[in-house]
Amino acid sequence: KQEVTQIPAALSVPEGENLVLNCSFTDSAIYNLQWFRQDPGKGLTSLLLIQSSQREQTSGRLNASLDKSSGRSTLYIAASQPGDSATYLCAASTQGGSEKLVFGKGTKLTVNP
Amino acid sequence: GAVVSQHPSWVICKSGTSVKIECRSLDFQATTMFWYRQFPKKSLMLMATSNEGSKATYEQGVEKDKFLINHASLTLSTLTVTSAHPEDSSFYICSASGLRYEQYFGPGTRLTVT
Numbered sequence: 347k348q349e350v351t352q353i354p355a356a357l358s359v360p361e362g363e364n365l366v367l368n369c370s371f372t373d374s375a376i377y378n379l380q381w382f383r384q385d386p387g388k389g390l391t392s393l394l395l396i397q398s399s400q401r402e403q404t405s406g407r408l409n410a411s412l413d414k415s416s417g418r419s420t421l422y423i424a425a426s427q428p429g430d431s432a433t434y435l436c437a438a439s440t441q442g443g444s445e446k447l448v449f450g451k452g453t454k455l456t457v458n459p
Numbered sequence: 460g461a462v463v464s465q466h467p468s469w470v471i472c473k474s475g476t477s478v479k480i481e482c483r484s485l486d487f488q489a490t491t492m493f494w495y496r497q498f499p500k501k502s503l504m505l506m507a508t509s510n511e512g513s514k515a516t517y518e519q520g521v522e523k524d525k526f527l528i529n530h531a532s533l534t535l536s537t538l539t540v541t542s543a544h545p546e547d548s549s550f551y552i553c554s555a556s557g558l559r560y561e562q563y564f565g566p567g568t569r570l571t572v573t
Contacts, residue, residue, distance in 0.1 A: 350502075380561070389465070389552055390503075390564035435503070447493075447554075447562060451502045 348373040348440045352450035359426055360458050367421040367453045369436035374414045377439040380447065381410050381421050384433045393434075394421070426457045462486055463555050465565035472543055473573055479539045480568045482553030488533035489555030493562065494526075497550040509536055543572040 349372045359365050371379070378397045382390040394403045394410040396419070402411040409422040419436055433454045437447040462485040472478050482492060491510050495503040507523075509515040509530035517523045525547075527539040536555075540547055548571050554562040 378561075382564070387550075387567075387569065389566035390554075392561065392563065395561050437503075446505055446508065447503075448505075449503045451500075 348376075348438055348448040350436060350438055350448050350450040352434075352436060352453050354453060355451065356454040356456075358456040358458060361426060361428060363426050363457075364422070364424050365426055365455070367423070367434050367436075367455070369419040369421070369450055371417045371419075371438045371448075373438075373440055374417050375440060376414065379410075379412055379419050379439070380437050381408075381419075382435045382437065384435060384452065386433075390435065423455075426455075428457045428459050431455055431457050461557070461561075461563040463489075463553065463563045463565040465551075465553055465568050467568060468566060469569040469571075471571045471573060474544055475542055477539055477541045478543055478570060479537055480551055480553075480570075482536045482538070482555065482565050484534045484555040484557075484563070487555075487557045489536075489557055490533070491556050492530055492536040493554045493556075494528060494536075494538050495552045495554070497552060497567075503552060506538075540570065543570070545572045548572045 351370045353368045380395045381393045396403050396412040407424040412419045433452040435452045437449045464483045466481045494506045497503045506521045507515045507517045515528035530536040552567040554564045556562045
């Protein structure tokens with residue numbers, strides 16, 4: 347059974363700092379891994395999707411990496427801004443196709459001006 | 460593109476009543492739709508997976524007779540919480556996936572049962 351863990355549970359940084367959010371998963375037979383952003387009381391916004399054959403994906407100030415062998419993914423946020431404050435969730439898709447996503451509990455990020 | 464809507468965004472109902480939540484993919488055809496539930500400070504938990512025109516597949520521990528799912532078309536799925544109780548109060552989120560298997564999430568529905 348796939349389990350996804352995110353560390354830390356909460357993170358507070360000053361504006362402008364670069365930061366890394368960590369995600370680990372127990373079953374390396376994943377199809378893809380996604381990073382999402384969730385604002386309080388809102389749904390999920392997809393940030394990056396990494397296919398199992400890829401090692402990283404980039405979008406603007408965000409870079410996500412995937413290491414299947416070690417069961418880890420990281421989300422790197424460069425030059426953080428107060429608007430980046432949100433909860434970041436990672437989710438692993440463990441079967442082929444549009445199958446189930448297993449979510450971590452998320453990392454609540456606060457970027458202080 | 461890839462927009463998913465949910466209606467209503469929030470609902471308050473009395474214990475014992477039923478509530479229907481709609482999930483629509485607005486600009487793509489969703490071969491599969493998923494329903495999740497999220498309790499405060501908890502992870503999203505998958506409740507069920509539905510494919511258009513077939514019965515939903517429920518996760519272990521989710522009562523299929525309590526959470527009725529209908530996926531009548533490639534753009535609409537509904538979740539009906541029957542005989543709701545206060546413990547059903549939660550944030551319900553749907554997602555839809557198309558050909559690329561990437562899931563796109565709706566904005567969620569906050570259900571409060573009094």
